Amino acid sequence: MVKGDLDPTNWDEFRTTAHRMLDASITKMENADQGRVWTPLPQDLRDQFSRDLPRTGSNPEQVMNDIMPYGAGNTHPRFWGWVHGAGAPSGVLADIIAAAMNVNAGGRDHIAPVVERQVVRWCADIMGFGDDASGLVVSGTSLATIIALKVARDKALPTVRGGGIGDARLVGYTSKQTHTCVKRAFDMLGLGSDALRMISCNDAFEMDLDDLRAQIAADRADGLQPFCVIGTAGAVNMGAIDDLDGIADIAKRENLWFHVDGAFGATARVGHLVRDQLAGVSRADSLAFDFHKWLQTNYESGIVLIKDESAHRHSFADRPEYLRGTERGLAGGAFWAVDYGPELSRGFRALKVWAHLVEHGIDKLGASIDRNIETARYLQARIAREPKLESLAPVPLNINCFRYVTNDVNMDAINEEIVIQLQESGVAVPSTTRLNGQLAIRVNITNHRTQNSDMDLLVDEVLRLGEMLSVAAA
Ligand SMILES: Cc1ncc(COP(=O)(O)O)c(C=O)c1O
Structure with a gap:
């Protein structure tokens, strides 16, 4: 009793x-x-x-x-x-179980981190991110974008976590059709939304790569530090898919972090009709997408994937003594979500995603x-x-x-x-x-x-x- x-x-x-x-x-x-x-x-x-x-x-x-x-x-x-998913009844059942368990999925050695890692592995596989990628199930693409761009920022500016932005003049690039969450991320990461260059689009609303190249060159000539480019797989207004391979080539040549906002569009990789246009997703350094949109899990559930696990961890891991991990006991466990994102207390979102993928295939x-x-x-x-x-x-x-x-x-x-x-x-x-x-x-x-x-x-x-x-x- x-x-x-x-x-x-x-x-x-x-x-x-x-x-x-x-x-x-x-x-x-x-x-x-x-x-x-x-x-x-x-x-x-x-x-x-x-x-x-x-x-x-x-x-x-x-x-x-x-x-x-x-x-x-x-x-x-x-x-x-807008872009709303319709959800599925099975999600209600997973949410009942998650609510009854009432786990805190921020870390420690219990079932929630294990389920979350399974979901991350599956998604890395779907998106061609490879076995070493890391990731986190988050509330949605807005938060996933902040996490991904923080990793990109911290890699470009190794002292930023302690020392702040200082005099650094980082700039990033995206198309005029990119979702506003990218601009908000620049604002929240202390880069300033003006540091996000809005590149013009062609008639199909895809990023104009000549304009991208020209803007990067102009910024370098002005002494600024280009550090990332954000491509869109499914623009919010009309679903345009940027030339992701073309952007990946430029990012490689210019040594820029390549992030893809694939909120809904990237998930079309699991179908057949537009899979080829989305091949370039796998060349990104990071990717944000949602389960709660086109994959029809219930709100809220999205994911961030980062190819370089160590860059991801270095951007967030900083556990004080009271959160120290141990070899054995409940404070064990190889994967603590708090090492990969801003939240310590967090619910068991991964369960409904896992259940949905298992139920439907x-x-x-x-x-x-x-x-x-x-x-x-x-x-x-x-x-x-x-x-x-x-x-x-x-x-x-x-x-x-x-x-x-x-x-x-x-x-x-x-x-x-x-x-x-x-x-x-x-x-x-x-x-x-x-x-x-x-x-x-x-x-x-x-x-x-x-x-x-x-x-x-x-x-x-x-x-x-x-x-x-x-x-x-x-
Ligand atoms: C292309 C795109 N990116 C980002 C977002 C933001 O996603 P969320 O609402 O899950 O934070 C949306 C939302 O519609 C979107 O369509």
Whole structure:
């Protein structure tokens, strides 16, 4: 009999409640394709979360049931906003086990570091990083990028961990289409976001390598210290894949650290359709990508991989006496996550990733990614057939950017309104972006539940709303 202050006084009652809540969760997951995509929060639900701090306990079950319809909607097959994964029911089970174990995966000799290393090994294998690569399962690509670029910075500036940046004038390079997490990493690493040179892109939104070479030469001539280049495997706006081999060649010649942001795109290596374009991923010094996007594990889970394990460890390892490892006992264990990243206390994220890979196998996950790419191509073909729609970017991967064409001077506002009405009606959730100055309806398909028929429904609705709004504006 457990006697902790916070343990249930009646375990049978707890078990019954837990089963009821699990049932409600399974019903929600089973009906992921039903009903509205996104539902705005009703005021009375918001009010539940502006109350005074409770001094005594009460049962939160009802409120937890009530909140379930009010997520962003990314479990629904018609959610295509930003880059959200749809998740999978099996992840819930792994999270239950992880919560019940309540391990701290920062270090020590227990099962969590062993599972995490297995996941890292598998990912290094998938990405062609070799047996000696190190890595860490993290919250997502944003954190993975900070870790990778810190290793790159520390390698370029061996005294930086103790002495700080000082007068060093490190500069790095990436394309104008790179995700903002790279700029944020430069800011957080004390390099300054201006030290990140935004290289121009070609018509396919891929990094212009002539511009890259010219910028590196200009910076060297100015006495700056180029130290890294960041390529993108799947740009957030339209899925462009940089010429990774070309960047790798330049990085090698210029002695730069080569990092790849592969948040969603790199995972298409497990499919067949674009595997060849992603071959250059394996030449990177470091790679960041997410499981919670195109691999469909539940939030949150991403990974950083670093080819040079010793550079990775040297960038973070610094354990004081109270964290000293021992040969035997619980303080043993060869892999302490705290030696490879900023967090000491951390949850057992690796379990849901491991369980997901084991349950589905990498071939099925690859087929699911390929199916999304086929669906994006299907949508592109439909857009090409519709005189009132205009494609605004090529579709190298899984993202379509297009717009409804009107004679109205305010075409951007009409397209923005189309997207908002699609969201508010609960029919679909695309998002928007701007390409070459034009507002685009952006449909990102990282959703294993999406079917081609959903694309037809989307196009029909865009045409209907576009016509209605154009008439109203006339
Ligand atoms: C290309 C790219 N890089 C980085 C990120 C950031 O990833 P996360 O949200 O997992 O931190 C995203 C998110 O959409 C992305 O699309």
